[in-house]
Amino acid sequence: MSTDNTAKPFLNISAGDMIKRELDYLGWTQEDLAQVTDISRKTLSSIMNAKQKLLFEHAVKLSEALGGSPESWMNIDARYWLNQNDPGEGLSQTERKARIRRYVPVLEIHRKGWYKGGKSADDYEATYRKIWGEEDPAITFDVYDNYRENEKYCARRSKSDEEYTLNYSITWYRIAKRRCEEITVPPYNREKLADTAENLLAYTTRKEGIAEVIRDLNQGGVKFLLQPHLSKTYLDGASFFSDGNPVIVYTARYNRVDNFWFTLAHEMAHLLLHFKESIEGFFLDDLMDRTEKSKLEKEADEKAEEILHVKEILMRAEPHRNYFTEGTLESIAAEIGVDLSLLLGILQYHGFVDYRRLNKYKKPVMELLPEGV
Numbered sequence: 001m002s003t004d005n006t007a008k009p010f011l012n013i014s015a016g017d018m019i020k021r022e023l024d025y026l027g028w029t030q031e032d033l034a035q036v037t038d039i040s041r042k043t044l045s046s047i048m049n050a051k052q053k054l055l056f057e058h059a060v061k062l063s064e065a066l067g068g069s070p071e072s073w074m075n076i077d078a079r080y081w082l083n084q085n086d087p088g089e090g091l092s093q094t095e096r097k098a099r100i101r102r103y104v105p106v107l108e109i110h111r112k113g114w115y116k117g118g119k120s121a122d123d124y125e126a127t128y129r130k131i132w133g134e135e136d137p138a139i140t141f142d143v144y145d146n147y148r149e150n151e152k153y154c155a156r157r158s159k160s161d162e163e164y165t166l167n168y169s170i171t172w173y174r175i176a177k178r179r180c181e182e183i184t185v186p187p188y189n190r191e192k193l194a195d196t197a198e199n200l201l202a203y204t205t206r207k208e209g210i211a212e213v214i215r216d217l218n219q220g221g222v223k224f225l226l227q228p229h230l231s232k233t234y235l236d237g238a239s240f241f242s243d244g245n246p247v248i249v250y251t252a253r254y255n256r257v258d259n260f261w262f263t264l265a266h267e268m269a270h271l272l273l274h275f276k277e278s279i280e281g282f283f284l285d286d287l288m289d290r291t292e293k294s295k296l297e298k299e300a301d302e303k304a305e306e307i308l309h310v311k312e313i314l315m316r317a318e319p320h321r322n323y324f325t326e327g328t329l330e331s332i333a334a335e336i337g338v339d340l341s342l343l344l345g346i347l348q349y350h351g352f353v354d355y356r357r358l359n360k361y362k363k364p365v366m367e368l369l370p371e372g373v
Helices: 015-026 030-037 041-048 056-066 070-082 093-101 106-112 121-135 142-148 162-180 190-198 200-204 209-219 257-274 295-307 310-320 326-336 340-349
Strands: 223-226 237-242 245-250 282-285
Touching: 015 030, 015 041, 015 056, 015 070, 030 041, 030 056, 056 070, 093 106, 093 121, 106 121, 121 162, 142 162, 162 223, 162 237, 162 245, 162 282, 190 200, 190 209, 190 257, 200 209, 200 257, 209 223, 209 257, 237 257, 245 257, 257 282, 257 295, 257 340, 282 295, 295 310, 310 326, 310 340, 326 340
Parallel strands: 223 245
Antiparallel strands: 237 245, 237 282
């Protein structure tokens, strides 16, 4: 058996390399940058020639002058010095595992059965390569910066552990995109999706409505995937395109029927509103986060409320605000034609009913989802 001992090339990019690229793009000189940032020319020269490590104060000024975040500049510089000999060579088992763990919760992914592997550093790196494959074979983690810059990346970012929320959300999305490649559906029919959205409320009242709506989405060329969220991601659902077909992912983070219909309507809204001219981008959604939302998220919220007839429901419920009885709830559900669990969820979300009341009408959703989604 022959052994290939050919050295494999590895591109180790320093912060200085990135500065040179940006200066070329802007048409600036090193002196221009020194004047803009107030970093001395001597210090700047040392950084650009990889003779000095980047300090955080330098990273802040570079981010303000050239773009990117201070953290991304520090990460680029840290990776350069870490990989100065050979990528991964000389690092301890703990160091190799820790650098992967910042981006990929390996053991949790193994427990969920998405990929198999052990607990060694080699296993951690093998799992990373299974997820990112050809996009990042050298394990530089640059792919995460690229995905963060995606204009349609709308995961909400208000959690205290923001770095892990961002990294794990991107990892979760990448896994979902790989898994949905195994789902086969007909060519996408946008009119069929619009028709399903228009009639969504009627599905909610049927005994097999959840299975039926997933079937009709599939028949219209929309892939549906059940994929639990990862720790620290706070995700309810996602929408994106894969091989020319739209995808809706549901996490069942809250195992409730009303959460399923809320999430489905929101992701359908994204597909109908925000993928008309381009299939680039992806939306990752925490529907319980009420902090400031992007324009696209507000549009999806409004469209979802239109799909679920929320204005009509609230108008009918207004005379009974704060003193709903079981009879009133059942009467409104029958009059409008909406599932009781969904109706209660809408009223609780909009403050018409206290979250502690009438919860016997809340139903779990997992047992209603068809096998194989």
